[in-house]
Amino acid sequence: MSTELDISGMTCGHCVTAVTKALKSVPGVQDAQVDLKSGKAVVAGQADPSALISAVVEEGYTAQVHAAL
Structure with a gap:
């Protein structure tokens, strides 16, 4: 099983790592x-x-479950 998230606020490779x-x-x-x-x-x-x-928000970014069309 997998979950897809939409994440905003990432601007660089460090963000991706975090x-x-x-x-x-x-x-x-x-x-x-x-x-x-x-x-x-x-x-x-x-x-x-x-x-x-919650884990993403604690790092300073926003996230939501990706809504499938």
Whole structure:
């Protein structure tokens, strides 16, 4: 299972590293791929989406679960 997040506020590689590290620290996360250009993160595992968002917010960015069309 994976969760896709829309993340805003990232401007550089350091931001990507910080968000990736924060997401990987959430219990249940197996892997996290963060893309600066698209502003998206794909998180593999069984983590609670609200915990993922909280981890990103604690790093100073905003996040929401990507709404599929």
